[in-house]
Amino acid sequence: MISINNLTFLIGSRALYEDANWHIKPGERCGLIGANGTGKSTLLKIIVGEYAPSLGTVSMSKDLKIGYLNQDLLSYDSHHSILHVAMEAFERQNQLHDEIEVLLKKIETDYSEEVLNKLSDKQQEFEALDGYSIEYRANEILAGLGFSTADQVRPLNTFSGGWRMRVILAKILLQTPDILLLDEPTNHMDLPSIKWLETYLNTFEGAIVIVSHDRYFLDKIVNRTVESRKGKLTIYSGNYSFYLEEKALRGEIQKGEFKNQQAKIKQEEKLIERFRAKASKAKMAQSRIKALDKLERVDDVDDDNPAVNFRFKFSKPSGRHVIKIENASKSYPNIDILDRAEGLIEKGDKIALIGANGKGKSTLLRIIANAESFEGTCETGHNVSVTFFAQHQLESLHLDNSILEELQSFAPTHSDTELRSLLGCFLFTGDDVFKKIRVLSGGEKSRVALAKSLTTDANFLILDEPTNHLDIQSVNILIQALQQYEGTFIAVSHDRYFLDNVANKIWYIEDQDINQYPGTYAEYEEWNTARQKQISLGTLKEVKKEKPAKEKPKPAPTDEIKKQLKKLNLQLQDLENQISDNENAVKTIETELAQENVYSDAAKLKETNGRYALVKQSLGALQLHWEEVAEEIDSLGKSIA
Numbered sequence: 001m002i003s004i005n006n007l008t009f010l011i012g013s014r015a016l017y018e019d020a021n022w023h024i025k026p027g028e029r030c031g032l033i034g035a036n037g038t039g040k041s042t043l044l045k046i047i048v049g050e051y052a053p054s055l056g057t058v059s060m061s062k063d064l065k066i067g068y069l070n071q072d073l074l075s076y077d078s079h080h081s082i083l084h085v086a087m088e089a090f091e092r093q094n095q096l097h098d099e100i101e102v103l104l105k106k107i108e109t110d111y112s113e114e115v116l117n118k119l120s121d122k123q124q125e126f127e128a129l130d131g132y133s134i135e136y137r138a139n140e141i142l143a144g145l146g147f148s149t150a151d152q153v154r155p156l157n158t159f160s161g162g163w164r165m166r167v168i169l170a171k172i173l174l175q176t177p178d179i180l181l182l183d184e185p186t187n188h189m190d191l192p193s194i195k196w197l198e199t200y201l202n203t204f205e206g207a208i209v210i211v212s213h214d215r216y217f218l219d220k221i222v223n224r225t226v227e228s229r230k231g232k233l234t235i236y237s238g239n240y241s242f243y244l245e246e247k248a249l250r251g252e253i254q255k256g257e258f259k260n261q262q263a264k265i266k267q268e269e270k271l272i273e274r275f276r277a278k279a280s281k282a283k284m285a286q287s288r289i290k291a292l293d294k295l296e297r298v299d300d301v302d303d304d305n306p307a308v309n310f311r312f313k314f315s316k317p318s319g320r321h322v323i324k325i326e327n328a329s330k331s332y333p334n335i336d337i338l339d340r341a342e343g344l345i346e347k348g349d350k351i352a353l354i355g356a357n358g359k360g361k362s363t364l365l366r367i368i369a370n371a372e373s374f375e376g377t378c379e380t381g382h383n384v385s386v387t388f389f390a391q392h393q394l395e396s397l398h399l400d401n402s403i404l405e406e407l408q409s410f411a412p413t414h415s416d417t418e419l420r421s422l423l424g425c426f427l428f429t430g431d432d433v434f435k436k437i438r439v440l441s442g443g444e445k446s447r448v449a450l451a452k453s454l455t456t457d458a459n460f461l462i463l464d465e466p467t468n469h470l471d472i473q474s475v476n477i478l479i480q481a482l483q484q485y486e487g488t489f490i491a492v493s494h495d496r497y498f499l500d501n502v503a504n505k506i507w508y509i510e511d512q513d514i515n516q517y518p519g520t521y522a523e524y525e526e527w528n529t530a531r532q533k534q535i536s537l538g539t540l541k542e543v544k545k546e547k548p549a550k551e552k553p554k555p556a557p558t559d560e561i562k563k564q565l566k567k568l569n570l571q572l573q574d575l576e577n578q579i580s581d582n583e584n585a586v587k588t589i590e591t592e593l594a595q596e597n598v599y600s601d602a603a604k605l606k607e608t609n610g611r612y613a614l615v616k617q618s619l620g621a622l623q624l625h626w627e628e629v630a631e632e633i634d635s636l637g638k639s640i641a
Contacts, residue, residue, distance in 0.1 A: 575626045
């Protein structure tokens with residue numbers, strides 16, 4: 001399909017690739033991985049012909065249809081609706097549609113056989129190309145990528161760069177190419193859209209090459225992993241998890257070969273040194289020296305996963321309650337974010353705030369950081385010191401500072417050794433720390449800003465998309481850092497591996513309220529999948545919290561109050577019956593969990609734990625509702641006493 005042979009690509013005098021080889025076969029799903037700066041995006045541009053190889057060849061069939069998504073397309077602009085832009089993929093169908101419209105207009109006055117035949121031919125070709133369903137297909141893909149019906153008629157130039165990228169992706173997918181080259185397709189996507197794209201790509205019949213730092217995404221899509229490293233392309237026949245295992249195994253073998261070769265070299269060097277001075281052995285010594293010079297050396301294995309060796313400091317621990325949100329309401333034109341929402345962050349909470357774009361995740365973070373106006377209260381607890389990391393803070397870096405100077409000015413209490421150790425963890429080693437901020441890439445600036453955040457004296461971190469622009473290695477470092485951090489944090493990210501490894505509690509905004517799941521992201525996903533399935537089947541009746549009215553109702557006549565009391569008492573009795581049923585269900589499941597045939601069977605235990613979590617959540621909601629109704633009964637009773 002595509003054959004890369006002995007590719008060398010020079011940037012100045014530096015070889016980004018040197019004698020690299022790769023053959024992409026039909027139907028393969030390849031993940032192209034590697035640290036930032038190893039040439040992944042450059043390689044895609046070489047394949048599509050934007051860059052020419054310095055040496056070597058890239059060959060493919062002339063009629064190969066390539067769909068190429070790259071970050072440069074963020075600047076694409078159009079005054080047309082996004083539906084129109086997406087449907088530009090159907091070039092021939094659109095041309096036929098326009099020609100048919102002209103012929104239909106012409107036939108109003110010209111009934112000649114020539115016009116009728118032309119119209120018939122065009123309509124047959126249009127139907128053969130499935131032209132009557134192209135708008136439906138465009139609607140379907142745009143909806144999957146997160147666009148509402150109303151969004152689809154809005155002009156492209158009214159959307160931000162990230163949303164425009166989704167429109168371009170929709171257009172590329174609609175072109176049904178033979179091979180998709182996708183450079184960071186999940187950047188700027190929320191979790192629902194990423195999951196939709198995973199499902200779509202798994203049904204795509206052509207070949208796929210994906211550059212991505214999202215290891216969960218790679219695991220679900222690819223069946224071959226290609227590592228770009230030190231100018232070479234190394235192939236692994238499996239997904240990202242397979243690559244990690246196989247690379248570790250190859251590393252162990254290489255390490256053994258390196259040790260054996262080094263031992264052999266030392267032995268040879270000793271012999272050479274011993275016999276070099278003896279005239280009778282000089283010829284043999286020279287022969288051994290030549291043999292050593294010709295020896296193909298085995299490289300030692302580099303450690304690609306540096307450990308974070310940095311002591312995180314804050315001068316004072318926070319009180320038990322870090323943040324308390326009460327009666328919080330926030331809305332923008334045409335969208336309500338929060339409506340009398342409540343939330344509590346306690347000391348030691350590691351919260352992942354998740355959900356679709358537009359649900360208010362970043363808004364809630366700004367409310368917590370006291371950087372957004374809203375109705376209600378957000379109270380910061382005793383001794384709480386806050387640091388807020390967001391992508392716009394990259395702009396606050398001082399461009400004329402070196403990386404080390406930037407951290408020194410921000411964290412004067414840390415020694416240079418500590419700061420250089422932290423920067424080393426974020427892949428700034430040796431003289432890299434003296435680079436000026438202005439020459440850094442977006443990903444490098446993001447790493448500097450993150451390092452600054454971790455040197456702060458804050459015992460509460462607010463992190464808005466900290467994994468953006470980070471490669472897999474840098475994400476692993478951030479995970480290690482947050483696992484060692486003894487304070488409290490709340491983070492928004494679309495990187496599921498990151499969330500699953502740092503969070504012990506999940507927040508999600510639903511029905512303009514802050515909802516909580518006490519567990520890891522993987523546990524939440526399992527619980528939510530079962531919950532959504534039960535809701536769709538109608539087997540789970542969720543009890544929604546009734547919010548008090550914003551305005552106090554006018555006093556009602558005594559007879560009316562008595563009617564309300566009667567109604568509320570019946571409601572209270574019904575709730576008590578439901579609570580009793582749920583309590584019995586909890587006891588039943590607890591009995592099941594104690595049975596050996598359940599706890600010894602992983603599948604049964606997983607299913608039973610899922611049911612247990614759902615029933616416990618339902619019981620908690622019922623009890624909360626019972627308390628609210630009881631309080632209302634008490635209040636009405638006092639008003640007529």
